[in-house]
Amino acid sequence: MSNQSDLTSRAVPYLIRGATLPDGTRSDVLLAGGRISELGIGLSHAGATVIDADGLQALPGLVDLHTHLREPGAEQSETVLTGSQAAARGGFTSVFAMANTSPTQDTAGVVEQVLALGERAGYVTVQPIGAVTKGLGGTQLAELGAMATSRARVRVFSDDGLCVSDPLLMRRALEYVKAFDGVIAQHSQEPRLTEKAQMNEGALSGELGLVGWPAVAEEAIIARDVLLAEHVGSRLHVCHISTAGSVDVIRWAKARGINVTAEVTPHHLLLTEDLVVGYDARFKVNPPLRRREDVEALRAALADGTIDIVATDHAPHPIESKDCEWDAAANGMVGLESALSVVQASVVDTGQLSWADVARVLSATPARIGRIDGQGQPIAVGAPAELTLVDPAARRVFGRADLSGLSANSPYLDMALPGRVLATFHRGAATVLDGVLRPAAEVAHLNGVFHG
Amino acid sequence: MSTSQKQSTSMRHLLSTKDLSRDAAIRLLDVAEDMSDVATREVKKLPTLRGKTVVNLFFEDSTRTRISFEAAAKRLSADVINFSAKGSSVSKGESLKDTAQTLAEIGADGVVIRHPASGAPAVLASSGWIDAGIINAGDGTHEHPTQALLDAFTIRRRLHGSASRGKSLDGVRVAIVGDILHSRVARSNLWLLNTLGAEVTFVSPPTLVPADVSGWPATFGFDLDAAIDTQPDVVMMLRIQAERMSAAFFPNSREYSRAWGLTDARFDRLGPVSIVMHPGPMNRGLEISSAAADSARSTVREQVANGVSVRMAALYLLLSGDRENA
Numbered sequence: 001m002s003n004q005s006d007l008t009s010r011a012v013p014y015l016i017r018g019a020t021l022p023d024g025t026r027s028d029v030l031l032a033g034g035r036i037s038e039l040g041i042g043l044s045h046a047g048a049t050v051i052d053a054d055g056l057q058a059l060p061g062l063v064d065l066h067t068h069l070r071e072p073g074a075e076q077s078e079t080v081l082t083g084s085q086a087a088a089r090g091g092f093t094s095v096f097a098m099a100n101t102s103p104t105q106d107t108a109g110v111v112e113q114v115l116a117l118g119e120r121a122g123y124v125t126v127q128p129i130g131a132v133t134k135g136l137g138g139t140q141l142a143e144l145g146a147m148a149t150s151r152a153r154v155r156v157f158s159d160d161g162l163c164v165s166d167p168l169l170m171r172r173a174l175e176y177v178k179a180f181d182g183v184i185a186q187h188s189q190e191p192r193l194t195e196k197a198q199m200n201e202g203a204l205s206g207e208l209g210l211v212g213w214p215a216v217a218e219e220a221i222i223a224r225d226v227l228l229a230e231h232v233g234s235r236l237h238v239c240h241i242s243t244a245g246s247v248d249v250i251r252w253a254k255a256r257g258i259n260v261t262a263e264v265t266p267h268h269l270l271l272t273e274d275l276v277v278g279y280d281a282r283f284k285v286n287p288p289l290r291r292r293e294d295v296e297a298l299r300a301a302l303a304d305g306t307i308d309i310v311a312t313d314h315a316p317h318p319i320e321s322k323d324c325e326w327d328a329a330a331n332g333m334v335g336l337e338s339a340l341s342v343v344q345a346s347v348v349d350t351g352q353l354s355w356a357d358v359a360r361v362l363s364a365t366p367a368r369i370g371r372i373d374g375q376g377q378p379i380a381v382g383a384p385a386e387l388t389l390v391d392p393a394a395r396r397v398f399g400r401a402d403l404s405g406l407s408a409n410s411p412y413l414d415m416a417l418p419g420r421v422l423a424t425f426h427r428g429a430a431t432v433l434d435g436v437l438r439p440a441a442e443v444a445h446l447n448g449v450f451h452g
Numbered sequence: 453m454s455t456s457q458k459q460s461t462s463m464r465h466l467l468s469t470k471d472l473s474r475d476a477a478i479r480l481l482d483v484a485e486d487m488s489d490v491a492t493r494e495v496k497k498l499p500t501l502r503g504k505t506v507v508n509l510f511f512e513d514s515t516r517t518r519i520s521f522e523a524a525a526k527r528l529s530a531d532v533i534n535f536s537a538k539g540s541s542v543s544k545g546e547s548l549k550d551t552a553q554t555l556a557e558i559g560a561d562g563v564v565i566r567h568p569a570s571g572a573p574a575v576l577a578s579s580g581w582i583d584a585g586i587i588n589a590g591d592g593t594h595e596h597p598t599q600a601l602l603d604a605f606t607i608r609r610r611l612h613g614s615a616s617r618g619k620s621l622d623g624v625r626v627a628i629v630g631d632i633l634h635s636r637v638a639r640s641n642l643w644l645l646n647t648l649g650a651e652v653t654f655v656s657p658p659t660l661v662p663a664d665v666s667g668w669p670a671t672f673g674f675d676l677d678a679a680i681d682t683q684p685d686v687v688m689m690l691r692i693q694a695e696r697m698s699a700a701f702f703p704n705s706r707e708y709s710r711a712w713g714l715t716d717a718r719f720d721r722l723g724p725v726s727i728v729m730h731p732g733p734m735n736r737g738l739e740i741s742s743a744a745a746d747s748a749r750s751t752v753r754e755q756v757a758n759g760v761s762v763r764m765a766a767l768y769l770l771l772s773g774d775r776e777n778a
Contacts, residue, residue: 198570201663201664202663202664203664203665203666203667205662205663206633206662206663206664206665206668207470207639207662207667207668208570208571208594209570209571209591209592209593209594209595209636209639210570210571210592210593210594211593212662212663214663278574278578279570279571279572279574279575320547320549323547323549323579324547324548324549324575325548325567325569325571325572325575326569326570326571326572326575327568327569327570327592328547328548328569
């Protein structure tokens, strides 16, 4: 962090002409010295690379609070480098790396390793998340304090993929992280109610003969956790909520003054359980795709602020984990590269969210929940040069070439999606330009931090 | 999922009864009538599928279904390969994809698949791993279409005898009793019986019905005595798995049998023309009494015989003729 300004000075200045800012006004944006150094019409700067942004929407660099980078342990699915590239391609300048790696991110050593891998790649700020319990075992607290005071400065803790189902352990975790302003990000899934569960429990699961994953398994844990958070006066973040009932519980908790935030994934804003009919495992995800009524409730809740943020739950898997019968397939979808397009399709083009709202739910608020510096700030003079340019008028059939990560388990392949990220700037350097990822060596040279 | 039919005489796959048209279903039952005539001949064999290879790909033990398909394929002169997951590379973790590609290279024309995962036959049919015709011989808790077809065939024979050809099951009232939630037999029967014009009533403990059955064309009840009192034309008892008890679906077998078993007393109250069916294997004394199972009104043994005829018909419709144009 201390040598950040030295490094960002390596990037050439960029003069972005005629972009539309989140508030709808048009402005040139000058990125120089790692900062947004000037805003206004008719700017000029000697030696700057000029980018014509006529018709393009500028957004503060996107922040993903929920990413699986798979390194260490599953480097055939994704690495910190390739996941960072997927993130940049999707307009992100920061990702929070989930803890379910192998070894688990449950010690200072492992989170510092992931941090360093992210710094070396240089495409985005990789902020490690720490496990709540040792080895995600659900029985013993991980070294939360050591991770918090490590060089990785962990503030978000999660056993994501698994639920901290033991109520006493959840209570203790919520209490303990108050010492360093941490937050528990809960994967809300009652394990007994979801044994061998395969898809949303309802009319379709009965017909298809797939074991049902009832909404109540999610809602019951959220209800318990908001009451625990109230009781101990702690901060709770609820990962990927997927049902209308969960929205009701969160709304009730917020009205009661409970310190809770909630996230929704792009896929739960767009896709419904009907897609499971052909048993195509690309649509198998945890939590499962739900009903149309749930999708509508999630969109409305994101619009009215009940749901605070969108996070991708980017979950890369190798081909063999999806190219098989439904029961044997892994849960999860890649989502970084498609996130902004899916948000545009599901809530912007429907008139429910403005681009200012998008900046809030995909940048400002996730940065605030994750307590990360230098991210999620408004586009203003002096702010860090973390910026995304998107062409909202673009329309494309999403394909394999749109993916920059190692894995191709995207549910959107062959689907027409609006919007396209044309440029991403991280610490003033372009990580994506003209819709194309900049080379790893160039990005590492401009942004990479090398240790030892 | 696609069960595309070429006119009404040929089909690409048999994956479910849900997407079987009424004409296609009656056509298959009529072909099964022809096939059943073969069983009465001195030489029980037709040359129809000579040179074709049928693989029975069983990822789950089911000797009854496997030998029924094997007998059907052999009576049509097909070469039969039995591929059991037990003792093969499958139990060492080989994927469905690799197994399918192996069978494709061996030159399988038809694959009869039994799999514990719902939808596995549909995945096989749509994957491009293998070009063979696929017959679903039971997938998870999804469907078991040839069982439903043999049940419909059996009902039709009991009602119409030698005049069965071309007939539907319009107005026939069928009560299906037991574990609906986990039963692929129940699902396949629901769709096929409905397509053929029969009225289906399900009777089961409340824990063994799927969460939302509002879209199922059937009536639902928990009271077997009330269902018996309506004097249904058919009472079909489903096998109850012992392991359901440990998962708290019902307290114990005694209580299940008292409330949902076809006991001697309930059997005696059935009308004289009601028939009693069971897909086998039976738990005598649990879901069905021996008196009911062995009575003249029981079709249990006919169902086994008719199973071979129906499976011959399915194999014939899938595999005879030129598959390139199917």
